[in-house]
Amino acid sequence: MTVAEDLINELPAVEVSVTPLDKFREYLQTRKKRLTTEKTIVLDEVFSDHEHFAAEEFVDRLSQRKDQRRVSRATIYRVLNELEDAGLLRKVARTDGRDVYEHDYGYPQHDHLICSKCKRLIEFAAEDISRIVEEVADRHGFRTTGHRLEVYGLCAECSRPPRRRNPKLDLL
Amino acid sequence: MTVAEDLINELPAVEVSVTPLDKFREYLQTRKKRLTTEKTIVLDEVFSDHEHFAAEEFVDRLSQRKDQRRVSRATIYRVLNELEDAGLLRKVARTDGRDVYEHDYGYPQHDHLICSKCKRLIEFAAEDISRIVEEVADRHGFRTTGHRLEVYGLCAECSRPPRRRNPKLDLL
DNA sequence: CTTCGTGCAAAACCTTTGCATTAAA
DNA sequence: TTTAATGCAAAGGTTTTGCACGAAG
Numbered sequence: 001m002t003v004a005e006d007l008i009n010e011l012p013a014v015e016v017s018v019t020p021l022d023k024f025r026e027y028l029q030t031r032k033k034r035l036t037t038e039k040t041i042v043l044d045e046v047f048s049d050h051e052h053f054a055a056e057e058f059v060d061r062l063s064q065r066k067d068q069r070r071v072s073r074a075t076i077y078r079v080l081n082e083l084e085d086a087g088l089l090r091k092v093a094r095t096d097g098r099d100v101y102e103h104d105y106g107y108p109q110h111d112h113l114i115c116s117k118c119k120r121l122i123e124f125a126a127e128d129i130s131r132i133v134e135e136v137a138d139r140h141g142f143r144t145t146g147h148r149l150e151v152y153g154l155c156a157e158c159s160r161p162p163r164r165r166n167p168k169l170d171l172l
Numbered sequence: 173m174t175v176a177e178d179l180i181n182e183l184p185a186v187e188v189s190v191t192p193l194d195k196f197r198e199y200l201q202t203r204k205k206r207l208t209t210e211k212t213i214v215l216d217e218v219f220s221d222h223e224h225f226a227a228e229e230f231v232d233r234l235s236q237r238k239d240q241r242r243v244s245r246a247t248i249y250r251v252l253n254e255l256e257d258a259g260l261l262r263k264v265a266r267t268d269g270r271d272v273y274e275h276d277y278g279y280p281q282h283d284h285l286i287c288s289k290c291k292r293l294i295e296f297a298a299e300d301i302s303r304i305v306e307e308v309a310d311r312h313g314f315r316t317t318g319h320r321l322e323v324y325g326l327c328a329e330c331s332r333p334p335r336r337r338n339p340k341l342d343l344l
Numbered sequence: 345c346t347t348c349g350t351g352c353a354a355a356a357c358c359t360t361t362g363c364a365t366t367a368a369a
Numbered sequence: 370t371t372t373a374a375t376g377c378a379a380a381g382g383t384t385t386t387g388c389a390c391g392a393a394g
Contacts, residue, residue, distance in 0.1 A: 139296075
């Protein structure tokens with residue numbers, strides 16, 4: 001085994017130094033698309049923090065600005081589509097009539113528990129699910145590119161009964 | 173084992189004689205809602221055949237009619253929501269910006285393979301998935317009411333390479 | 345310079361709603 | 370006769386698009 005192979009085997013299955021920006025650049029280059037200021041602003045905003053978000057939240061945040069970092073609604077939607085295409089984002093749900101995105105870079109496959117009451121999204125990793133999905137797909141000659149599993153119900157907090165003060169009342 | 177128990181074990185887990193109309197009637201009565209001609213027309217159309225459909229398809233089909241069986245767009249949407257509420261329909265996906273419904277009565281839990289090319293929906297039953305979902309939910313103190321699993325990719329037909337005539341060309 | 349991207353405003357869509365009218369129960 | 374339901378048209382909301390202008394390669 002060479003030193004290089006040895007190194008590769010030691011590393012976790014994540015490409016350490018390739019940032020979202022790097023990946024986006026690569027995507028853009030292969031399509032003769034350009035890396036503009038606006039795209040950079042949206043990218044920064046997307047990967048600065050927000051786990052889950054809807055396009056309109058970015059519109060609120062970015063298209064109101066008075067300074068040089070303003071981006072229009074149309075461009076936000078266009079860039080978001082590009083980022084999805086580039087594999088940096090994916091749609092995970094639809095809440096209140098809006099598509100909800102999440103980061104899809106360097107993330108292991110995972111799915112969501114969606115609380116019907118507080119709308120919270122709880123992530124969980126389930127390799128078992130992916131395995132079963134592949135088995136089923138194989139059986140149908142279906143070539144998968146990915147999946148989305150949404151589990152509906154009430155989160156722990158929202159399903160906890162109120163009135164913890166007087167335990168006896170819980171019997172009613 | 174009694175004769176009754178024996179019979180139950182033989183029967184499939186479906187309530188045989190309760191029709192969608194019966195179930196809808198029951199739902200309506202408990203809410204002081206009315207069973208109108210329009211609701212009946214939509215119900216008939218929904219359960220006459222169509223496995224998967226979007227609301228707009230029904231609009232095309234029902235709101236164009238010149239006879240007595242015409243139903244307006246608004247009513248179609250309202251009835252569809254009622255049927256979902258009543259547990260007779262459920263949304264299973266979103267295609268081309270439209271919510272896709274399917275029958276949800278007497279059906280065992282199942283999920284879908286969705287072909288990105290031809291948009292076909294292929295159903296599959298996977299008890300394993302439901303089991304894993306419950307395990308995960310339990311671990312998070314999450315109380316589930318259901319789930320939706322969409323698997324994306326290409327169906328057998330759409331992923332079959334074209335040009336079967338000249339096998340040698342396939343090597344290109 | 346040439347081509348791609350941005351902003352704006354308007355359009356497209358699906359879905360919901362207010363209101364006057366009609367029809368169940 | 371009381372109250373819910375329908376149809377219409379319009380509104381609501383998100384997402385997309387045509388076009389003229391501006392910027393990147």
